[in-house]
Amino acid sequence: MKKCINCGADNKNENTFCSTCGGSNFESPYSTDAPGVQPPLPVPPQPPVYGEPRKPFGIFDVFTILGFVSSIVGLMCIWVVLEPLAMVSSILGFFKGGRYKGLAAAGFVIALIAFIIQLFTALYNGNVIGKWAIEGVLH
Ligand SMILES: [Zn+2]
Numbered sequence: 001m002k003k004c005i006n007c008g009a010d011n012k013n014e015n016t017f018c019s020t021c022g023g024s025n026f027e028s029p030y031s032t033d034a035p036g037v038q039p040p041l042p043v044p045p046q047p048p049v050y051g052e053p054r055k056p057f058g059i060f061d062v063f064t065i066l067g068f069v070s071s072i073v074g075l076m077c078i079w080v081v082l083e084p085l086a087m088v089s090s091i092l093g094f095f096k097g098g099r100y101k102g103l104a105a106a107g108f109v110i111a112l113i114a115f116i117i118q119l120f121t122a123l124y125n126g127n128v129i130g131k132w133a134i135e136g137v138l139h
Helices: 059-073 079-096 101-125
Strands: none
Touching: 059 079, 059 101, 079 101
């Protein structure tokens, strides 16, 4: 239902003219057909968001992605190159890139852990360090 501004009569929402006075000015429609259903409130215009705008995709975001991919690929091959590359790339991406900081952090952590494990395994295999140095607490 909607109320005529001229005479105050209730009119059907689909009415173009008031059935009582013939006026064409109505208040905003409201519903009496479905109790509990409120007419939608007018949405105030959103003020422009000041502060830091979402940064565009930049070159350092490429480093983030490169770092993460390198950390994963390095788990399978050429870790001695890929994991350090992943760490450097992830650090650059984390601090200089505007996006994907979580991905950068993940890439760095994966690369760091993989690098340490592989480094100590390599040192052990080269008889630089003893077995005691690479044993884990749980075995
Ligand atoms: Zn009217």
